[in-house]
Amino acid sequence: MGIIQWIVAVFMAIPIWFVYFTSVKKITNIEVFQKYRRKPAIFIMWHGRTMMLSPMICLGGMRAYVVASRHKDGRMMAKLQRLFGLRAIYGSSHKGGVSVLRKGVKVLARGDHALCISPDGPGGPSLRIKDGALYFAQMSGAPIIPVSYSVSRAWIQERWDRYLVALPFTKLNINIGNPVFVPRKASAEDIEKYRADLEKFMVAQMRELDAECGIESPEQDLTASEFKRQKREVAAAKKAAKRKKK
Template sequence: MARTVHLYLKVLFLTSKIQVEIDDGAKAVLESQKTCFVALWHGRILIFPKIMQEYGFFKVLTSIHNDGKYIDKFINLYGHKTIRGSTYKGGMSATKQIVKDISNNKRIVIIPDGPRGPRYKVNSAITNIAAKFNIPIIHVSFSSTKVKILNTWDKFMIPLPFSKIFVNISLPVYFKERNEQKLENLMLEQMQALDSICEIQV
């Protein structure tokens, strides 16, 4: 399954026009190889492993559920590593690993509405950890002019070949305290802006 998706992305990137807009501050943070969090909605994760290879490798927090195993294999094909668990209920082991990775200057990817939703709701302690260790959060999203939307809880988006795909990598955001609503609003605004661009392009 993971290799099939990997092959599909090769075809997608060969046939599609990919436009990446990255904030200068985000580029500086990513190129510095210093610790940061990267936040993605569950339904918009498909092209992340390929897009972010330009900035090195990341540690990705994945679910302890069965679907996490498939994501692990897929992520590993691009050289990224995984952390199994959650930063929400019962996620002490994952949180301890994240804290350890922070001390080792790892860049960590969090999917704040995973693994089961609700869709587009931040149910992770990411902003709390970010505030405690003064770590910036960069949120990433994409949209496409030609897509297949799966009938799943997250409305998983699959860009189709010969599309125009727009990617946005946001400015780094620092939190002084836990604030899930602020992160949620920023990520929603980003996603909606990209969807609007694609609607105009069609």
């Protein structure tokens, strides 16, 4: 199974590189990336907007770890990210994530490594920041840096996160937000304010990029389980409609 996953990962990585190199790029606030690419930092990006950031991280020489789910899909994506130079910490940064928090803080303590986290993963709600990234920042002193991108040519997958698959020869707009520091002594109320402010910024950041590229932004609050339920209901309705016609 492991060998098959590696083979699949290679076949997934090749088109990603092709799309990246054939795209016309516009990167806003690149100086933030350059400043923190070899420093402890926590880069956060929406679960549906990760594809085109991996090549940038790789070519930028960033030393980074991703927080990945132990689910088979998470392990598959971790293998793909490994081909772009990113290693994996397995587990959840939100539910029962004490060991993940400990490992992540240890990575950041090296002084030249970053963490990459999708704060609405692995199963939503979409475009809602869970508190894991905030705790990493609070415990380590490393800043949170919100990143997003959009493209003018894409296939938007029918998933809870509306995963954006960029197509060759696209316009690629990447926006890197300013660093956000969470004080070590921040209270629970402080953490919630940082979380809400980051979430508001990241949603606006993505929607502005989508408007520039002319694509529709995904909706908030959709979970993987809710999306599956909706699909089952649609399928059941179609079957019922066919029976009535008969």
